[in-house]
Amino acid sequence: MYYYKLQVLVLTADTALTDTVKKLEPLAGFEYEVLCRQNFDVAVKTADVVICDLLNAETLEALHRCKPGAAVVLSADAKFLEQLAPEDYNVLADIWVKPYLGNFIRFKLRRLFENIKNVRDCHLAENYLNTTINSIPSLIWFKDIRGAHLKVNDSFCRAVGKTKDDVEGRGHYYIWDMKKEEYEQGEYICLESEEIVLQEKKTCIFDEKVKTKHGMRQFKTYKSPIFDDNEQLIGTVGIAHDVTDLENMGAELEVILRNLPFAVLLTNEAGKIINANDICSQYFTEGKEAMIGQEYQQWKQQNLADMSEINAKGYADAKVLVGRREKNLEIYEKPIFDVFGTAVGMLCMCRDVTVERQLEKKIIYSANTDQLTDLYNRRYFYEYMTRNKIMSKHVNLFYIDLDNFKKINDEYGHQAGDTVLVMVAKLLKQTFGAEFIVRVGGDEFLAVVLGSKTDAELAILAERFLSSLQQTIADNAKFSVLSASIGIAVSNALTDVDLLIRQSDSALYEAKRNGKKQYKIYHK
Known part of the structure; x- marks a missing residue:
């Protein structure tokens, strides 16, 4: 990982010493540049290692001029060593006492360079x-067994508002500017968690509240014991992730979920329900707590009846039994993606739309139905005929018009006329059954009969209605002038709705022209 070039200065007149140094094999990651001098020149100030075998009046003064941090070795006999003062020993890394053998030099040099390498x-x-640790945004600290902070990172210093020099060696209360009484009265567990780690002798995870320079913060803290070479506990290391914002987001999410006016649930990437709001308990008998942990798809099958297919916008309709009442729910599903676009869950919202669906039915019914007769109206007739490609099928259209209806209105009033219209609508339903029947307006009606029919079959239907109408008005003298005329048209592949109406109207006109109280089938 590293590479060092050490400059080794040998101050000697002994070539054997220089040769021994040059022949020494460099350690891994090192290269030796060996310089040999017989006097004290400027090399003394630049060399990383100085081996001095020159013993004269200038020796001690020269050794004090070596580069700070250089490994200085003095090779001398006992007599010269007697001249050394205490401050002279401070600049020396080693002393070789003469006389010595060549193996001694090699041994000493090896140990010297190994020591340099260890440093x-x-x-x-x-x-x-x-x-x-200073590159990590989390707080990191090392403590000894007594709880004193031995090392901390920059994030730790920012959190406590102190420098490393001020922090290192100090305890918890000083660093966090906290009195012992305040700690004991608060919700803090920092010191207690240290004891747990020392007792358990393994990594433990804690949720801790800490009063920092930036206010109260929530930390997810990982604490581990540290052992020496003899497996004895010597301290702990801690890493604290500031999850305050995440906790706040979680709290905000809970507030939002709790106050939404409809049921909401969340799943994880495995499809299991991980959260739900309280309204779920209003819609589903098992309750919110029982929902969490269930498979979402399985839960839907068990709790949502008659659920339609999810459409392109993520919506579907379903029914749920709440007590004895059936409610209509609008289901909305939306996948949840992380920042990388990977699906990590699902959002499901269940909204009670029972009243809305009832109102929609009423609105649709009012828009499509004649209020008096409870038959479909002219507007919905065109919608029906263009829907599901009705005109591509066999269509038989009966155009019914009441004869002399105006006389009843003029003589007996519109209330009597309304009674007649309701009576006719009832007879049409009895005659044509589930077929599509329309009040076009006034005293005109349409009946749509699908399927291929012969003229005889069409005649039976027309005669059945005319006969039932005559039987009904026979019991009421004031309606005796009433009768009906019918025009029948049959579609083919080229017939459109308006043409079919014109053809049936033409047949109706012919029936009226021929004396009324009869039917005619349109033929070209």
Whole structure:
């Protein structure tokens, strides 16, 4: 991972010492540049390692001029060493006492360079650690067994509003500007969680509230024990993720769900219900709590009756029994995606539309139906004929018009006329059954009969109605002038609605011209 080039300065007149240094195999990650000098020149100030075998009046002064941090080795006999003062020892990394053998030099050099490598490795490891923890937005700290903070990252310092120099070595109450009494009276569990980790001797996860410089914050905290080489506990390490915003979002979501006027439930990516609001308990007998954890699709099958297919906009209709009352629900499903566009769940909303559906039926009924006779009206007739390609089928159209209806209105009033219209509507329903029957307006009616029919079959239907009408008015003298004429037209592949009406109207005109109280079938 690293590569160092060490400049080694050998101050000696002994070529054997220089040769021994040059022949030494460099350690991994190192390269040695060996310089040999017989006097104290400027190289003393730049060398990483200085091995001094020159013993004269200038030696000690020169060794104090070495580069700060350089590994300085003094090779001397006991007599010269007697001249060393205490401050001289401070600049020395090692002392080789003469006389010694060549193997001694190689052994000492190996240990010297291994020590340099260990220092470099430790420095690199510390850089790794500092760079890593300071790059993480979470709070990180290391504590000793007494609870003193040995190391913290930048995020920790920002949270407490103190520098690392001020934090390291201090305890919990000082760092967080908190009195012991305040801690004991609050909801804090920071210190108690430390004890749990030391007792459990494993990583533990906690939800902790902390009073920071930025106000109260909620943390998801991971704490682990630290052991020495003998597996003895020496402290803990903690990592705290600030989840305050997530907690706030969760609380806001709960408030929103709780106050929505319809049932809402959420699923996860596995299709299981993970949340629901209180209104679900109003719609579904099992209640909100029992819903959570169920498979969503299975829950729908068990709780939503007659559910239609989800349309392109995500809506469907379903029914649910609440007590003894059946309610109509509008179901809305919407997949939930994460920031990468991956589906991570489903949102389902169930809205009570019972009253709306009833009003819709009433509105549709009023828009499509004649209020007096309860028959379909002329507007809906055209909608019906163009829907589902009715004209592409065999269509038989009966155009019924009452004879002398105006005389009844003029002589007995419009209330009597209304009675006649209601009576005729009832007879038409009895005659044509479930077929499509229309009050066109005034005393004119249409009856649509689908399917291929012979003239004889059409005649039977027309005669049945005319006969029932005569039998009904025979019991009421004031209606004796009333009769009906019928025109019948049959569609073919080229017939449109308006043409079919004109053909039936033409047949009706012929029936009236021939004396009324009869039917005619249109033929070209």
